[in-house]
Amino acid sequence: MMSYEKRFWLALVLSLPMLFAMIGMAFGWIMPGYNWIAFVATTLIMAFTALPFWQSAWAAFKHHNANMDTLVALGTAVAYFYSIFAMFTGRAVYFESAAFITVFVLLGQVFEERMRNNASSAVEKLLDLQAKDANVIRGGQVVKVPLAQIKVGDLIRVKPGEKIAVDGQITEGESLVDESMVTGESMPVEKKVGDKVIGSTLNSNGAFVFKADKVGDDTLLAQIVELVKKAQTSHAPIQKMTDKIANYFVPIVVILAILTYTVWYVFLGATMIQALLYAIAVIVIACPCALGLATPTALMVGTGRSAKMGVLIKNGEVLEEVEQLKTIVFDKTGTITAGKPVVTDILGHDQKLVLQVAASLEETSEHPLALAILKQAKETQVTTKPVKDFKALRGMGVTAEFDGQTAFIGNDRFLTDVTLSTQQQEMFTQLQNEGKTVVLVGLAQQVIGMIAIQDAPKATSKQAISLLKQQGLKPVMLTGDNKRAAQAIAKEVGIDEVIAEVLPQEKADYIKQVQQRDGKTGFVGDGINDAPALSTADVGIAMGAGSDIAIEAGGIVLVHNDLLGVVKALELSKKTFDRIKLNLFWAFIYNIVGLPIAAGLFVGIGLTLSPELAGLAMAFSSISVVGSSLLLNKAKISVA
Amino acid sequence: MIQVITLIVAVVLIGFISWWFFGKHEQAEVQAEMKDGAMQKVEVVVDGGYTPNTVVLKQGVPGEVVFERKDPSSCLEKVVFSDLGINQTLPQGEKSAIKIDTSKAGEFDYACGMNMFHGKVIVK
Numbered sequence: 187m188m189s190y191e192k193r194f195w196l197a198l199v200l201s202l203p204m205l206f207a208m209i210g211m212a213f214g215w216i217m218p219g220y221n222w223i224a225f226v227a228t229t230l231i232m233a234f235t236a237l238p239f240w241q242s243a244w245a246a247f248k249h250h251n252a253n254m255d256t257l258v259a260l261g262t263a264v265a266y267f268y269s270i271f272a273m274f275t276g277r278a279v280y281f282e283s284a285a286f287i288t289v290f291v292l293l294g295q296v297f298e299e300r301m302r303n304n305a306s307s308a309v310e311k312l313l314d315l316q317a318k319d320a321n322v323i324r325g326g327q328v329v330k331v332p333l334a335q336i337k338v339g340d341l342i343r344v345k346p347g348e349k350i351a352v353d354g355q356i357t358e359g360e361s362l363v364d365e366s367m368v369t370g371e372s373m374p375v376e377k378k379v380g381d382k383v384i385g386s387t388l389n390s391n392g393a394f395v396f397k398a399d400k401v402g403d404d405t406l407l408a409q410i411v412e413l414v415k416k417a418q419t420s421h422a423p424i425q426k427m428t429d430k431i432a433n434y435f436v437p438i439v440v441i442l443a444i445l446t447y448t449v450w451y452v453f454l455g456a457t458m459i460q461a462l463l464y465a466i467a468v469i470v471i472a473c474p475c476a477l478g479l480a481t482p483t484a485l486m487v488g489t490g491r492s493a494k495m496g497v498l499i500k501n502g503e504v505l506e507e508v509e510q511l512k513t514i515v516f517d518k519t520g521t522i523t524a525g526k527p528v529v530t531d532i533l534g535h536d537q538k539l540v541l542q543v544a545a546s547l548e549e550t551s552e553h554p555l556a557l558a559i560l561k562q563a564k565e566t567q568v569t570t571k572p573v574k575d576f577k578a579l580r581g582m583g584v585t586a587e588f589d590g591q592t593a594f595i596g597n598d599r600f601l602t603d604v605t606l607s608t609q610q611q612e613m614f615t616q617l618q619n620e621g622k623t624v625v626l627v628g629l630a631q632q633v634i635g636m637i638a639i640q641d642a643p644k645a646t647s648k649q650a651i652s653l654l655k656q657q658g659l660k661p662v663m664l665t666g667d668n669k670r671a672a673q674a675i676a677k678e679v680g681i682d683e684v685i686a687e688v689l690p691q692e693k694a695d696y697i698k699q700v701q702q703r704d705g706k707t708g709f710v711g712d713g714i715n716d717a718p719a720l721s722t723a724d725v726g727i728a729m730g731a732g733s734d735i736a737i738e739a740g741g742i743v744l745v746h747n748d749l750l751g752v753v754k755a756l757e758l759s760k761k762t763f764d765r766i767k768l769n770l771f772w773a774f775i776y777n778i779v780g781l782p783i784a785a786g787l788f789v790g791i792g793l794t795l796s797p798e799l800a801g802l803a804m805a806f807s808s809i810s811v812v813g814s815s816l817l818l819n820k821a822k823i824s825v826a
Numbered sequence: 827m828i829q830v831i832t833l834i835v836a837v838v839l840i841g842f843i844s845w846w847f848f849g850k851h852e853q854a855e856v857q858a859e860m861k862d863g864a865m866q867k868v869e870v871v872v873d874g875g876y877t878p879n880t881v882v883l884k885q886g887v888p889g890e891v892v893f894e895r896k897d898p899s900s901c902l903e904k905v906v907f908s909d910l911g912i913n914q915t916l917p918q919g920e921k922s923a924i925k926i927d928t929s930k931a932g933e934f935d936y937a938c939g940m941n942m943f944h945g946k947v948i949v950k
Binding site: 190238239241242243244245246247248249250251252253254255295298299412415416418419420421425428429432434436437440441444445447448451452474475478479482 | 877
């Protein structure tokens, strides 16, 4: 069985004599023995290039099915066999119609096939990213092990420039890793001991060893591929109508063709051949393929491109929901904010001393606030000093001897022993009003300064919220934190409405309330306790590919932990859905306009279509639908 | 005279097409057979549609549906189970086995890449 491409070229070459004859005819030259040349050439074209259409049309017919091949087979067969009959009874022949229809249909198929392969290759490309093998340390020796044989717990050595084979955690060394292929994040990410690495990402400059914790189908990449595959085969609800139409389309077109013939021949007094040509044009111009391809190809390209940008859209239904979103509710911690407290302000006459005392006292602590202080000290290169007589005071803080003097760090319960100056009191209140946690730092019975710590918004949160507002969406913040802290963060990123002091299990109920008030509501969250809210919302957006449960519950999953991903996700969803609508519109319009023209309805204004042109139009219509879907790859996104 | 004959033929043809394509033409379900005692297999011929149209797998036993594509049409070159995330190309003239998750009972519709031909796998 020849490929479409071979069949196309063969049909084209065989139809050349007829093309010459047509051109000659325009100049008043008639090819000698044209009928016989056309007969032989067309017979060859039918036998070698059109026969497969007839075969599958017949096979489908036996099963009470009809498809595009039915139409092509009918169109070419009628033109061909009528011409043979005409030739032997001395009438005008129309071999070229049969030949050219075949050529054009095959041309269309060639292009369509190529473009469809392009459209569906995104997932396979993702899998190509995988490393083929890895250097595993086994029994103290480094051995090259194929990807499939890597086990959980294996220690894997990664050299500069190498691909990371599977998911795991670094146990030794540090490096910059380019994760763009999986997360869509363009900047390389710094990785040190204890950090997670993702399989299939690219190590850049350093060398390190990591312990494999997810292999095979459990790796993030494998899960992404699985998700994208499901999305690409999913059905968008908008398709339901076209599915219904597809079932009836072809038989109805055949009936229309019979009606066309009958009306022209019996009632309008056209010649038999004229009526026949109209009927063939009707059969050939109808294109169920354009309708059938409109949604799946756009879905395929749209979800494929999103995946490359770290946005995983679960299915076609999500696309339609996104279109109607009015409000987006954000979880605060870990979504708008980084989820890790950082030092925002240090106040005092000698800020360096304040930080030094604080860091020295907290050096051994694992408390999140202590970690924030130590990080700040490290970043500003403040060195700690050893302390003596360390005492942890429950619910207050710690005291110890620093440089021969008693030092303390803790909350306002220390204020029973010491007092704040008026100025200090003012600052303390102000910082608290900003939603920050304030720790007092004291030395020799005096408060020498204070450090404000806050779970600060991510760098991009503000920009993302303002972009969403521009798109006409209303952002709402939902958090378990106290009102004051929540309000402060909300103000900083530009959110006007805050629902604070919500218990984790109540989140879903609040989403329901917002839905009743505003209509379609999205929810952006990351934690395990967000799963009910994610599934309650019309569009659940799970961030950071955090927990497996969140991925299950979300309609959209963002691989990268960044609010700009939400903007991208919504924009890509909208673009994809718009493209589906556009494709469907053109596919319908094409058939609605094409069929009457082919049937000769507009003959009064001189608008008719020969069967050959009808074939060309049909080929073009399905190419244009697939091409339009591929253009989604080029559609502009405001945050790239 | 010939006009009258044409008219009659046209009416008959339209009637036939409507009956042939839109009428109910039920097909029997085919139960998968056990192979080697450990798994079940059922073959579906892809030629102008799926024969048999509906196949039945037993729940809980690893199952495979083997598609044999005879039809040259590009319409049938893919088989898509939209509920199961399967979108597989069927090379012409070859048998392609597709594993079906039989852990849950249910009806899984499948279709060709353009959603023109339909078939069904029932797990029960």
